[in-house]
Amino acid sequence: MALYITDECINCDVCEPECPNDAISEGEEIYVIDPQLCTECVGHYDEPQCQQVCPVDCIPHDPSRVESKVQLQDKYERIMAAQA
Numbered sequence: 001m002a003l004y005i006t007d008e009c010i011n012c013d014v015c016e017p018e019c020p021n022d023a024i025s026e027g028e029e030i031y032v033i034d035p036q037l038c039t040e041c042v043g044h045y046d047e048p049q050c051q052q053v054c055p056v057d058c059i060p061h062d063p064s065r066v067e068s069k070v071q072l073q074d075k076y077e078r079i080m081a082a083q084a
């Protein structure tokens with residue numbers, strides 16, 4: 001399940017450099033996560049790194065994007081292959 005950033009985001013920029021997949025970027029009003037690139041940090045870390053650092057705790061899982069660990073691992077491998 002990809003994560004998303006809610007409108008509680010204060011644009012602090014702390015999460016963006018922590019994402020191993022470069023899935024986070026500055027949107028028009030708040031920071032945004034590209035669900036095609038978010039693997040919940042599967043393949044890199046045990047926990048979603050953005051959630052760990054967000055000072056206002058505004059990065060929940062997106063229930064409309066349910067993915068299994070296997071699907072997240074597949075996504076990670078596709079991203080790595082595309083970067084190779």
Ligand code: SF4
Binds near residue numbers: 019021039
């Ligand atoms: S959970 Fe991991 S991959 Fe997804 S946006 Fe956060 S830091 Fe990036």
Ligand code: SF4
Binds near residue numbers: 005008016054057
């Ligand atoms: S760490 Fe949280 S508050 Fe800061 S930019 Fe990222 S989502 Fe927004």
